[in-house]
Structures are given as C-alpha cells and as structure tokens.
Amino acid sequence: GVDRGEGPEAEAYLSELAELTRTAGGVPVKKVLVFRPHLDPRYLVGLGKLEELKSLAYHENASTLIFGLELTPTQAREIEKATGLKVLDRTQLILDIFALHAKTPEAQTQVELAQLRYLLPRLVGKGKELSRLGGGIGTRGPGETKLEVDRRRLQERIAHLSHKLQEYTRRREEARRQRKRRGVPLIAVVGYTNAGKTTLLQALARGGEPGEDKFFATLRPLTRRGFLPGVGEVLFTDTVGFIRQMPKELLTAFRATLEEVREADLLIHVLDASEEGAMGRYRVVEELLAELGVEALRVLALSKVDRAAPYDLFYLREKLGGVPVSALKGTGVSELREALAEALLKVGVRPQPWAQAPQYT
Ligand SMILES: Nc1nc2c(ncn2[C@@H]2O[C@H](COP(=O)(O)OP(=O)(O)OP(=O)(O)O)[C@@H](O)[C@H]2O)c(=O)[nH]1
Ligand SMILES: [Mg+2]
Numbered sequence: 005g006v007d008r009g010e011g012p013e014a015e016a017y018l019s020e021l022a023e024l025t026r027t028a029g030g031v032p033v034k035k036v037l038v039f040r041p042h043l044d045p046r047y048l049v050g051l052g053k054l055e056e057l058k059s060l061a062y063h064e065n066a067s068t069l070i071f072g073l074e075l076t077p078t079q080a081r082e083i084e085k086a087t088g089l090k091v092l093d094r095t096q097l098i099l100d101i102f103a104l105h106a107k108t109p110e111a112q113t114q115v116e117l118a119q120l121r122y123l124l125p126r127l128v129g130k131g132k133e134l135s136r137l138g139g140g141i142g143t144r145g146p147g148e149t150k151l152e153v154d155r156r157r158l159q160e161r162i163a164h165l166s167h168k169l170q171e172y173t174r175r176r177e178e179a180r181r182q183r184k185r186r187g188v189p190l191i192a193v194v195g196y197t198n199a200g201k202t203t204l205l206q207a208l209a210r211g212g213e214p215g216e217d218k219f220f221a222t223l224r225p226l227t228r229r230g231f232l233p234g235v236g237e238v239l240f241t242d243t244v245g246f247i248r249q250m251p252k253e254l255l256t257a258f259r260a261t262l263e264e265v266r267e268a269d270l271l272i273h274v275l276d277a278s279e280e281g282a283m284g285r286y287r288v289v290e291e292l293l294a295e296l297g298v299e300a301l302r303v304l305a306l307s308k309v310d311r312a313a314p315y316d317l318f319y320l321r322e323k324l325g326g327v328p329v330s331a332l333k334g335t336g337v338s339e340l341r342e343a344l345a346e347a348l349l350k351v352g353v354r355p356q357p358w359a360q361a362p363q364y365t
Contacts, residue, residue, distance in 0.1 A: 005018035006038050006073055018035050025097065032070075036060070048083065066089075069087060073094065075093040098251055101220050102220055116165055117166065122253045169260070172260060173260040184267075188238060191268060191344060192240075192270075192300075195245065195276075198219055201222065201274045207337050210229055220245055225241055225264065248284075248285075269351060270347055271293075275289075275320070277307060286324065305327055307329055307330070309329060309330045
C-alpha cells in the first residue's frame with residue numbers, strides 16, 4: 005500500500021487489500037505501507053524500496069507483490085523485471101474475485117468482458133509476455149483459456165461478448181417493463197461490498213439466499229417479493245457491492261445490473277456499522293450512486309449492530325441518521341419495514357387497499 009498523506013485511511017485501505025487477497029484465495033504474509041507523497045513514474049515506490057520488498061519476499065517465501073494502486077502496463081513490467089516477482093495491482097485482484105464468483109452465463113460474460121478490456125491495452129507490442137502470466141491469482145476466470153490468443157482475436161472476442169451482453173440487457177429491460185406494468189414498487193438494496201445486503205434482503209423478503217463472508221459474493225442480483233405494512237406487495241432487489249476505486253471496466257460491464265438501481269422507487273443503503281471506516285464507505289457508495297445518476301430516495305440501514313461498538317453506532321446515528329438493524333438477530337427489521345413504508349408513501353407510491361389491514365403488517 006502507498007500512503008500519500010491519507011494517514012489512517014491508508015491503513016484501512018491496506019487492510020482491505022489484504023482482505024481482497026484472501027477472498028481471491030491468496031495468503032497475505034506481509035503488509036507494507038510506503039509513505040510517498042509523490043509516486044515514481046517508473047517504479048511507483050522507487051527502486052530502493054523495491055529492493056527491500058524483494059528481500060522481504062525472499063524471507064517470507066512469497067511469490068507475488070500486490071499493489072493497492074492501479075499500475076500502468078509499463079510500471080508492472082518494470083517492477084516485475086526489477087524484483088523477479090509476480091506483480092498484481094488492485095484492479096486485477098478485484099477482476100479475479102469477480103471471475104471466481106461469476107456462476108451464471110450473464111455474470112461470466114460481464115466478467116470476461118471486463119477482464120479483456122483491462123488486458124487489451126496491456127498487450128500492446130508484446131506477444132510473448134502473454135504466456136508469462138502462468139497461473140494463480142489474476143489469471144483465472146472465463147477468460148483464462150483465451151489469454152493465449154493474439155490481440156486481434158481478443159478484439160473479436162470483445163465484440164462478440166459485447167453483443168451477447170446487449171442481448172442480456174435487452175432481456176432485463178423486458179423484465180423491467182413487465183414489472184412496471186404490474187405497478188409493484190421496487191426497492192433496491194445497495195451498499196459497500198460485504199455490508200450485509202444479501203442477508204438483510206433475506207430478512208425482509210420471502211425466500212432469499214444466505215449471505216457470505218466474502219467480497220463480491222453477489223454477482224447476479226436476485227429480486228424477491230415482500231410485503232410492507234400499509235403499502236402492500238413490493239419487490240426487493242439485491243445488487244453487486246461497491247468498493248472504492250471500482251475498476252471502470254467492471255462498472256461498464258455491470259451497468260445493466262445497475263440499471264435496476266436507477267429504476268428503483270426507493271433504495272436501502274446498507275452500511276456496516278461494526279467495521280472501522282464506515283463514514284468512508286458511506287461516502288464511496290453515495291459518490292458512485294451520484295456518478296450513476298441515481299436520485300431515488302434512500303433509507304439508511306446501519307447493519308450488524310449486534311457486533312457494533314455502542315459508541316460507533318451512536319456516532320453514525322448522530323452524523324447520518326438511519327435505522328439500526330441486525331439481519332442475523334432480527335433486531336430493527338420491523339422498524340426498517342416501517343421506515344420503508346413511510347418513505348414509499350412519501351415518494352408517491354399508492355398503497356394497495358387491502359394492505360391497510362393490520363393482519364398484513
Ligand atoms: N454479526 C452480523 N453479521 C452479519 C449481519 N448481516 C450480515 N452479516 C455477515 O456479514 C457477511 C456479509 O454478508 P452478506 O449479506 O453476504 O453481504 P453483502 O453486502 O451481500 O456482500 P457482497 O454481496 O459480497 O457485496 C456474512 O458473513 C454475514 O453473515 C448481522 O446483522 N450481524
Ligand atoms: Mg451479497
């Protein structure tokens with residue numbers, strides 16, 4: 005990790021990088037934070053530091069260097085040459101996790117497209133280095149066997165995948181139109197990765213799926229039916245988690261699933277209140293939503309309160325408001341339902357007449 009003067013933020017960022025490495029199946033043996041206000045254009049952290057890292061890697065028996073920043077193709081090559089280690093950046097790590105978790109044809113298409121778009125500019129003028137990629141983190145996924153093909157074939161593959169993705173997008177649009185015709189309000193659950201979105205959705209809707217302690221566990225968001233007191237039938241839709249500095253290749257590839265967020269009548273922003281750096285994660289999500297042009301009203305759910313420190317929770321409520329919930333213990337879920345119903349009525353959703361009866365609450 006590199007600290008360019010961010011202080012504690014840089015520490016949190018480095019821990020997250022270690023967590024991402026674990027999620028990708030790697031074993032982080034050493035975390036090094038380099039203080040460097042100005043980056044070295046060629047070696048990022050400077051040649052002296054690289055020598056140090058090289059000997060550290062030797063003593064720890066490590067084979068890979070993972071950087072918390074995005075490396076230019078030249079930097080990656082120079083660092084590899086200088087250290088003799090395999091070099092990965094954060095974007096490659098994230099793409100790799102997505103590849104591991106992509107189980108459906110649509111998600112696989114999206115991930116392969118993102119991988120190839122990231123790879124393409126890094127292939128300019130070098131044919132033989134493709135085979136250097138070997139195996140392990142950063143080389144997995146639907147694109148894996150195709151890494152050996154040349155640039156032209158890569159471009160053809162990208163065109164083919166884009167076409168396929170358009171077909172999936174069209175199908176999603178059709179499903180959305182049909183849902184609109186039925187007039188059932190849509191609530192999207194958004195938030196940072198691992199915030200507890202899927203678990204909360206399961207507590208709110210009927211027949212969800214269990215969450216997982218992994219980054220980017222959800223890649224193909226499911227939509228589930230539910231009921232809200234005083235409103236009636238609603239739909240809850242899960243989403244792909246956000247992360248700071250989301251690789252733009254992924255945002256482009258996952259745009260179709262994010263369209264669902266833009267169409268939602270209401271958002272639940274799930275913020276993990278039990279992990280450090282909640283304010284930072286809150287901002288990252290809100291900024292990404294703004295970038296995507298999402299304007300829908302939000303209800304904030306402060307999640308995992310069963311393991312949150314009371315003072316942190318107090319601080320977050322003071323700053324942001326929000327409904328404290330624990331999807332695991334079930335606390336706060338009925339308060340959240342009430343807040344959601346109230347917010348839906350505020351944005352002009354008309355209650356279904358029979359939903360007024362108390363037995364449906
Ligand atoms: N203690 C506690 N843990 C929770 C709670 N809600 C979720 N978790 C745990 O947090 C982890 C992540 O939960 P998920 O629901 O998968 O989170 P997510 O936001 O859907 O994550 P991605 O889909 O990977 O972005 C899982 O291990 C859950 O069991 C809660 O209320 N309390
Ligand atoms: Mg999830």
